[in-house]
Amino acid sequence: MQRPEQRDEVEMLALMLLIRRFEERASQQYQAQKIGGFCHLYIGQEAVVTGAVAAVRDDDYIITAYRDHAHALARGTSADACMAELFGKETGCSRGLGGSMHFFDRSRHMYGGHAIVGAHVPLAAGMAFASKYRGEDRVTLCFFGDGAINQGSFHEALNLIALYKLPVVLICENNLFAMGTSVKRSTSLKQIVDRAEGYDIPGEIVDGMNFREVRDKLAEIVNSIRKDPHPAFVEIRTYRYRGHSMSDPASYRTKEELEKYRLDDPITRLRAQLTREGKLTNEQFDQIDKKAKETALASVKFAEKSPELPLEKLYDYTYVNRPSA
Amino acid sequence: MGEEVAEYHGAYKVSQGLLERFGPTRIIDTPISENGFAGLGVGAAMVGLRPIIEFMTFSFSLVAFDQVVNNAPNMFMMSGGQFNVPITFRGPNGPAHQLAATHSHATESLYANAPGLKVCTPATPRDAKGLLKTAVRDDNPVLVLEAELLYSSKGMVEPPDEELLIPLGQADVKREGSDVSIICYAQTVPLALATAAKLEDEDISAEIVDLRSIKPLDEQAIFNSVGKTHRVVIVEQDRPFCGVGAEVCYRIQKNIFDELDAPIIRVSQEDVPMPYNERLEKAVLPNADKLMSAVKKVCYA
Numbered sequence: 001m002q003r004p005e006q007r008d009e010v011e012m013l014a015l016m017l018l019i020r021r022f023e024e025r026a027s028q029q030y031q032a033q034k035i036g037g038f039c040h041l042y043i044g045q046e047a048v049v050t051g052a053v054a055a056v057r058d059d060d061y062i063i064t065a066y067r068d069h070a071h072a073l074a075r076g077t078s079a080d081a082c083m084a085e086l087f088g089k090e091t092g093c094s095r096g097l098g099g100s101m102h103f104f105d106r107s108r109h110m111y112g113g114h115a116i117v118g119a120h121v122p123l124a125a126g127m128a129f130a131s132k133y134r135g136e137d138r139v140t141l142c143f144f145g146d147g148a149i150n151q152g153s154f155h156e157a158l159n160l161i162a163l164y165k166l167p168v169v170l171i172c173e174n175n176l177f178a179m180g181t182s183v184k185r186s187t188s189l190k191q192i193v194d195r196a197e198g199y200d201i202p203g204e205i206v207d208g209m210n211f212r213e214v215r216d217k218l219a220e221i222v223n224s225i226r227k228d229p230h231p232a233f234v235e236i237r238t239y240r241y242r243g244h245s246m247s248d249p250a251s252y253r254t255k256e257e258l259e260k261y262r263l264d265d266p267i268t269r270l271r272a273q274l275t276r277e278g279k280l281t282n283e284q285f286d287q288i289d290k291k292a293k294e295t296a297l298a299s300v301k302f303a304e305k306s307p308e309l310p311l312e313k314l315y316d317y318t319y320v321n322r323p324s325a
Numbered sequence: 326m327g328e329e330v331a332e333y334h335g336a337y338k339v340s341q342g343l344l345e346r347f348g349p350t351r352i353i354d355t356p357i358s359e360n361g362f363a364g365l366g367v368g369a370a371m372v373g374l375r376p377i378i379e380f381m382t383f384s385f386s387l388v389a390f391d392q393v394v395n396n397a398p399n400m401f402m403m404s405g406g407q408f409n410v411p412i413t414f415r416g417p418n419g420p421a422h423q424l425a426a427t428h429s430h431a432t433e434s435l436y437a438n439a440p441g442l443k444v445c446t447p448a449t450p451r452d453a454k455g456l457l458k459t460a461v462r463d464d465n466p467v468l469v470l471e472a473e474l475l476y477s478s479k480g481m482v483e484p485p486d487e488e489l490l491i492p493l494g495q496a497d498v499k500r501e502g503s504d505v506s507i508i509c510y511a512q513t514v515p516l517a518l519a520t521a522a523k524l525e526d527e528d529i530s531a532e533i534v535d536l537r538s539i540k541p542l543d544e545q546a547i548f549n550s551v552g553k554t555h556r557v558v559i560v561e562q563d564r565p566f567c568g569v570g571a572e573v574c575y576r577i578q579k580n581i582f583d584e585l586d587a588p589i590i591r592v593s594q595e596d597v598p599m600p601y602n603e604r605l606e607k608a609v610l611p612n613a614d615k616l617m618s619a620v621k622k623v624c625y626a
Contacts, residue, residue, distance in 0.1 A: 061372065095405025104404035111371060112404065119391055122364020123371065130369045133350065153391070156361025163356065317402040318440050320409040320464040 007054045009270070010280055010288070012211060016046040016267050017292040019070045022079050025296040026069065026086055026100075030246045034304075035086045039100045042070040044241040047266035048173050049074045051214025052141055055222055061127045063111040063120055064143035066101035067173075067240075071143065075108040083299035089306035096309055097317060117178075118144065118151030121170075125157045128166035128229075137226045140168045141218075147178025149195050150186060158231075162199040167229040169221055170201070173208065174237050179244045180252045196233035208238030209261070211270045238266075326353040326362055327379030327416070336381045337417060337476050363389035363414070367396045370412040370466075377461060380416035383470060384430040397466035398441025413460045418446070418470035419512055419562045420599055423606060429599035431563045433511075436468050437540040437572075443467040443493050444539040448514035450480040452537055455491030463493065470539075472512045472562075494541035498550065502532035505620050506550040506557050508573055510536040513560040513611055520616045529624055539569055547573060548581050555586040556623040560611050565593045587623040592616050 023041045030039045042049075045067075053062070053074045064071045072082055077093050085092030086100055094104045094113070101115035111127060114120035124142035131138040148154050149172060161168050172193075178186055189195060196203030206217045214236060221232045239261040243250035250258075274280035331354040334341040344352040355362040359380060366376040380386040386393060393414060400408045420429040437444045443465055447453035453471060460467035483489035499514060500521055509517040514535045521531040534550050536543065551557055557577060559570035570591040577589060595609040620626075 063368075092405070094403060094407070097405045098403040102403040104407050106404070106407040111368075111408070112400075114396075116391060116395055119364065119396060122361050122392065123368030123396065125361070126365040126368020126370070126374075126376075127372050128368075129365055130372045130374045133369075133374065153360050153364060156358035157364065159356060160358060160361045160365055317406050318398075319443075320401065 009274060010284070012050050012054050013267065013270050013274065013280070014288045014292065015074060016050050016211070016270065017289050018079065018295060019046045019050070019073050020267065021289075021292040021296040022073060022082065022299065023069060025300055026083070027242070027246065029083075029086065029300060035100065036088065037099045037101070038066070039086070039246045040067040040244065041240070041242045041246070042067055044261065044266070045173060045175060045208065045238045046070060047211040047214055047270070048171070048208045048236050048238050049143070051211045052143075052171065052218050054215040055218035056139060056141060059109055060138055060222075061109050061111055061131070061140040062143075063124050063127065063140065064113065065117065065120065065145055065148065066113070066115040067145070068101065068103045068113045072103040072105055072110050072113070075105060075110045077103070077105045077108060077110065079295050079299035080302040081105075083303040084306045087303035087306065088308065089303055090309040091302070091306040118148040118154040120144070121148065121154045121157035122160070124168055125161045125166055128161070128168045129164060132164070132166060132229050138167070139222050139225050140166075141171060142168055143171045143173055145178060146172060146174040146176065146183050146192055147181075147186065148172075149192055158195070158199045158201065161231045162201050165230050167225045168231045169218065169225070170196070170231065170233040172233070172235045174235050175240045177244065177253070180248065180250075182252070191235065193233060193235040201231045201233045203233035203235065206234050206236045208236035209264045209266045209269060211266060212273065326355055326366060326376060328355055328357055328381050330354060330379050335379075337473065339476070340379070359385050359389035360392055363392035364396060366412050367392055367400070367410055370410045371400060371408050375411050375461060377413045377415060380414060382428060382473070383416055383418035383432045384428045386414065386416070386432060387430065393436065393466075393468070394439045394442070398439050401441060401465075409464050410466050411464045412466045413457070413469060414466070415457065415460070415469035416471060417473040417476070419472055420594070420606070420610060421473040423601055423603055424599070425601040426598035431594070433470055433539050434563050434568050437569065441466065443541065444470060445493055445537060446470045446511040446539055447537065448472070448475060448511050448535055450478060450482050451489065452491060452497070452535075454482050455489045456493070456537065459490050459493055462490075467493065470511065474512055475515070478515075491537070493538045494543055495537065496543035496546035497535045497537055498532060498546070499535045500531070500533040502530040502554065504530045504554055504556065505624055506532045506534055506547075506554045507616070507620065508534045508536065508547060508557065508559045510539065510561065510569070512562045516611065516613060516616065517560055520613050520620070523613070523617065524620060527621075527626065529620060529626060531620065542572070542576070544576055544580070547577065551577055551581055552584050555584055557585070557589045558592060558616065558619045558623055559589065560592040560616050560619075562611065563593055565591065565596050568593050587625065590619040590623055592619050
């Protein structure tokens with residue numbers, strides 16, 4: 001197998017830590033009522049997006065659902081711009097107009113941040129359609145949760161993607177719960193990956209708590225798509241430690257279940273792998289974690305002192321070249 | 326892109342000849358998946374293509390409502406101005422002939438209600454071409470609401486050596502008059518013109534204002550006409566409740582109330598799902614008799 005563009009694993013561990021510390025700060029700021037609306041945290045799922053971005057080029061397209069803070073951070077959007085977005089500030093990655101569920105960063109090919117479940121899967125089809133139309137070898141990574149797979153838009157998009165042989169990796173981040181409804185209560189299949197079979201799209205199951213497995217599996221798929229455009233589906237099995245959103249105490253699952261996954265924590269696991277191989281010392285890890293905490297804290301300060309979009313600009317973001325009537 | 330646009334040459338033959346001319350990479354048949362291919366268009370537009378999505382009828386666009394209303398027009402705001410969506414949705418809209426409730430929707434007020442969308446309603450071959458070209462070039466999502474019953478109309482389109490672009494938000498006075506303004510669009514334009522000819526016999530001179538664009542709305546053209554005639558009938562293919570006519574009516578009374586010599590009357594559909602029965606369907610739709618009597622009423626004739 002062709003190895004992916006090997007991004008330094010210690011750097012990727014640092015990214016996972018940044019995501020976690022950022023989300024912890026976001027949680028705290030939400031409780032302090034500095035952040036409005038809904039806020040869905042990614043804690044526990046870090047290896048999924050980190051492994052995925054490690055497997056692709058910077059100009060590949062990425063699109064996801066509403067649990068999107070990590071996807072922007074993984075793409076290189078600054079913690080400052082992300083936290084400022086949560087605070088609704090003009091310095092946010094969507095100028096404070098999108099909020100938690102609508103993070104966008106055009107320069108880093110991060111295409112949102114979409115809050116209607118499943119509605120962005122057709123958009124991914126269109127992005128990949130455009131790449132293929134232009135003869136580019138770009139790949140689109142489309143992330144969605146296990147809740148999306150029962151939406152009509154998902155099914156229509158999968159058929160179109162397969163029919164037109166579009167270069168999309170459909171990444172189901174299966175964290176076992178669509179809000180409070182377990183996959184067992186929402187989905188007729190024994191395993192989600194079988195959805196792909198119905199559309200003649202090759203599918204695989206990947207351990208989402210293992211950074212290396214996610215990266216290597218996706219790199220293999222992406223390299224094959226670049227040579228010959230086609231879709232692929234991966235069910236990445238993961239777990240979110242927090243509730244669906246900040247207002248959800250997650251009483252629908254047991255403490256034992258949560259504890260089981262915490263013991264298999266993706267950050268702890270990569271740390272152990274690197275330590276065992278002599279690539280990381282405890283001191284280095286502490287140093288990286290300290291930096292992640294500092295960056296997250298600094299982003300709060302940045303967001304606090306950032307300005308809001310002036311009221312006079314309210315009408316500037318409805319139409320390009322705003323019409324007069 | 327749309328259902329039957331390529332190899333079948335369009336359900337109403339609107340895309341006839343395009344496959345031969347542009348080939349299958351640009352003229353693309355889709356399965357019956359309005360939500361899917363409307364969303365595909367939005368995604369392609371986000372990364373720089375300029376898709377034209379055909380709905381076989383806008384009644385079917387309701388299946389794609391989420392994409393047309395929740396994705397296309399919201400992206401620019403949600404992304405803080407990073408992503409605009411230069412897409413055109415087009416197809417026949419409004420009641421045709423005995424298609425019954427599911428296939429007779431006039432969707433203009435639904436879509437005009439969504440900030441970020443533009444909506445136009447051509448009534449002549451020339452306007453259809455000029456508005457469609459403008460729609461495609463617009464950097465925002467635009468809906469071109471055509472009319473099945475007008476597909477057979479014939480008329481001058483454009484001289485071969487001249488580019489025809491009709492701006493969105495520019496109404497057209499299709500007939501000059503002095504006694505009453507009949508404000509209309511789409512299928513009600515030929516109805517209004519025919520009624521105006523009959524009104525001549527009764528010595529009533531009607532001015533016909535074709536809105537052409539529902540959003541942006543050409544307020545000034547409406548106000549100019551009303552300033553001249555002081556009497557208004559709005560005839561729309563739309564439903565009465567929260568319809569286009571209600572918006573036009575509101576703007577007239579708000580801005581030029583003193584110009585009015587009589588209350589405005591709206592002639593629209595009856596507020597019922599469309600019946601199949603031909604006689605009942607006719608009773609639901611605006612027609613010449615309803616329009617005539619509305620005009621006479623505002624003229625106190």
